[in-house]
Amino acid sequence: MDKRIWICTAVAMAVVLTGCGGGHPKAGATSGKSATGRSSAATAPAVPVADPPVRFDTRRAVELPAEARQSGYTTSYGALPVLLDDRTAVSVADGVMYGVDILTGRQVWKTGPRKKLFSRSSDTRATVVMLQGRRTALAAFMTEVPGQGTTPSGAAIELIGVDLASGKNVLNDDLPLPQDSAPWGNPVSVVGVDATTAVLNWSGGGTVVADLAAHKVRWIRRGFDAIGLDGGVIAGQTGDLLHYRLLGLRATDQRQEWVSKEYEVPTFEAEPAGPGLYSLHHSTGSVRDRSSTVLHDIKTGKPRKHLGLEYRWHCVSDGAETLLCNGADGGIVGLDAGTLDTLWRLPSDGRLAPKVTAFWHGAVYGTTPNGPVVLDARSGKDREVRPGAAPRVVSRYGGLVVGPEGAWMVYSTAP
DSSP, X not given: OOOEEEEOOBOOOOOOOTTTTSSOOOSSOEESBOTTSSBSSOBOOOEEEESSOOOEEEEEEEEOOGGGSOSSOOOXXXXXXXEEETTEEEEEETTEEEEEETTTOXXXXXXXXXXXXXXOOTTOOOXXXXXXXXXXXXXXXXXXXXXXXXXXXXXXXXXXXEETTTTEEXXXXXXXXXXXXXXXXXXXXXXXXXXXXXXXXXXXTXXXXXXXXXXXXXXXXXXXXXXXXXXXXEEEEEEOSSEEEXXXXXXXXXXXXXXXXXXXXSEEEEEEOSTTEEEEEEEOOOTTOOOOEEEEETTTOOEEEEOXXXXXXXXXXXXXXXXXXXXXTSOEEEEETTTOOEEEEESBTTBOOOEEEEEETTEEEEEETTEEEEEETTTOOEEESOOSOOOSEEETTEEEEEOGGGOEEEEEEOO
């Protein structure tokens, strides 16, 4: 049953700043509040919310600012470089992290690194984590450290966190990299965070582990690509073009907790698959190779679920009780997040598998030749056959779709 309520909210309108798409703001997020700290807008009328929403009001779309949208981003499932946290859309574009109110389309805060960027890669994106009891938007940027005298220039990762409740910066950590740590211009991403640790994956460079309490680099591991963090253990892969191995390293000191066998295959893909899990797919490329995807435990490295299906499968969590796995052949499978038991799969019994666009809090959003549809994540049954839209990202307040010419449009939740 939909958890539908009506709430009254205060809209934090942004003060429109000139040139908000260019330059780099100084440390500290720029918010839309007045000097007194009060919102610059009157109280908004009541708006419908649902957790999860299954119908969207398509009579009016709110377009998010173009400057908050990356150029050249991929539109494949799960890859849209924006997230929704209640009524705030968080994105990174041109070296700036933005917070935008999805009901008004107004920027409510923005922030960016204090130093010059090495690269404005479109691969940079934000994530939402809990830091000291606060929901925090976190992003990492590769920045340049200027040389001085006989000291050559270098690089540092700047880790920035914004408290989503206040729009204020709560984290600005400079994490210097060794002088021989090229390629400096490559993007860096946040892989996992716990109370004391942030794990950053530096494309082409390795893994950087930051101590959040000491605000410094704890250790760096070259040639190790982190996948996930759970129970103080970091899972990641190492190897060359034909030889791969998975490792579990202790976040505190790099001590090896587990190691997989060596895989001598041309195709090897390991990626996060929900809380505490990573998925592993490998193939020799032979037509006789009936390879599949296996879900493993991050903390122990042990296999937990063999999907028993051909092709590569990409699995994600709905943030509640269910995992959804998408196959390269277009099939989808629902799994219980705790036991990993198979709940349902499509296509089956004459029913079509929708092309999935989003998965959130017990709802699967997608499209079939009949139009948009919402499935129940626990049963796989049709939950709403006339949702109005097939959103790419979802919150209680609405769903984001990609409009004409790549515009990000938000349809609010319908009553």
